[in-house]
Amino acid sequence: AQSVTQLGSHVSVSEGALVLLRCNYSSSVPPYLFWYVQYPNQGLQLLLKYTSAATLVKGINGFEAEFKKSETSFHLTKPSAHMSDAAEYFCAVRNSGGYQKVTFGTGTKLQVIP
Amino acid sequence: DTGVSQNPRHKITKRGQNVTFRCDPISEHNRLYWYRQTLGQGPEFLTYFQNEAQLEKSRLLSDRFSAERPKGSFSTLEIQRTEQGDSAMYLCASSFDPGSLGNEKLFFGSGTQLSVL
Numbered sequence: 001a002q003s004v005t006q007l008g009s010h011v012s013v014s015e016g017a018l019v020l021l022r023c024n025y026s027s028s029v030p031p032y033l034f035w036y037v038q039y040p041n042q043g044l045q046l047l048l049k050y051t052s053a054a055t056l057v058k059g060i061n062g063f064e065a066e067f068k069k070s071e072t073s074f075h076l077t078k079p080s081a082h083m084s085d086a087a088e089y090f091c092a093v094r095n096s097g098g099y100q101k102v103t104f105g106t107g108t109k110l111q112v113i114p
Numbered sequence: 115d116t117g118v119s120q121n122p123r124h125k126i127t128k129r130g131q132n133v134t135f136r137c138d139p140i141s142e143h144n145r146l147y148w149y150r151q152t153l154g155q156g157p158e159f160l161t162y163f164q165n166e167a168q169l170e171k172s173r174l175l176s177d178r179f180s181a182e183r184p185k186g187s188f189s190t191l192e193i194q195r196t197e198q199g200d201s202a203m204y205l206c207a208s209s210f211d212p213g214s215l216g217n218e219k220l221f222f223g224s225g226t227q228l229s230v231l
Contacts, residue, residue: 009154032217043118043222044157044205051217090156094217101170102147102220104156 002027004074004091006105014113019063019078021108023091026072033074034092034102035065044090050074061085086112116140118223120206126229127196134192135226139208146189147220148181149205157205163189196230203227 007022025031033050048059055067061084065076076089091105119138127133139146144165149157160179161171165186178196183189193200203225211218 006156036220036222043224044207044220045222046219049217049219101159101162103159104149106156107154 002031002093002095002100002103004033004093004103004105006091006108008108009106010109010111012111012113013081015083016080019076019081019085019110021076021089021091021110023065023074023076023105024072025074025091025093027093027095029095032094033065033067034094035059035063035074035076036090036092036104038088038090038107040087047076047089081110081112083112083114086110118206118208118221120204120223120226122226123224124227124229126231128231129198130195132192132194133196133228134190135204135206135228137189137191137206137208137223139188139206140210140221143208143210143221144186145209145211145218146183147207147209148189148191149207151203151205151225152201160191160204193228196228198230201228201230 003026005024035047036044037047038044048057050057050067058064063078088107088109090107092102094100094102121136147162148160151157161181163183178194181191205225207220207222209218209220
């Protein structure tokens with residue numbers, strides 16, 4: 001069975017500080033991994049995805065994530081937080097193979113302090 | 115591309131009543147997903163379709179829930195004999211994955227907020 005665990009339901013950072021949101025996955029086969037973001041009163045949208053082409057994945061709005069097989073992790077980072085980054089972030093996993101469901105984590109709410 | 119559309123945006127019903135939600139995916143998207151989200155939780159998988167075929171249904175879903183996607187276009191999610199525990203945001207997403215690789219992007223609608231009184 002596939003699953004993701006997001007450590008920390010709430011993370012607060014100062015504007016301009018490093019953002020680090022943690023995600024660990026469990027999968028019996030090589031996974032596809034995703035980060036989605038949900039801004040207040042908006043639908044979820046894709047930030048970035050890992051599909052085995054490269055371990056360091058760059059996404060929109062300056063976010064990136066690194067796939068580390070040895071640590072079964074896919075942490076999301078951004079060098080400098082902006083007020084507009086305040087949102088809820090969801091890590092998701094799908095086993096490769098095409099017909100599997102996408103499983104989401106419980107989410108991490110990011111607060112950016114001016 | 116008008117995005118994924120869900121109707122209604124809000125639904126208030128009394129316990130025991132039946133409700134039906136509709137999702138119109140992005141045209142030509144072959145996959146359609148239903149998720150449920152409660153406050154402070156991530157989207158919980160309910161079911162998904164590839165074209166008109168329902169490929170997987172969550173074991174958490176009771177027999178009171180049914181979903182259809184006739185002709186591989188729009189989809190409906192029906193909940194019979196609603197219970198207070200059904201109160202949640204019901205999300206629909208669609209995607210295009212012609213090669214069945216599974217790494218495609220999901221496009222989400224804004225959801226239908228169900229309140230069961």
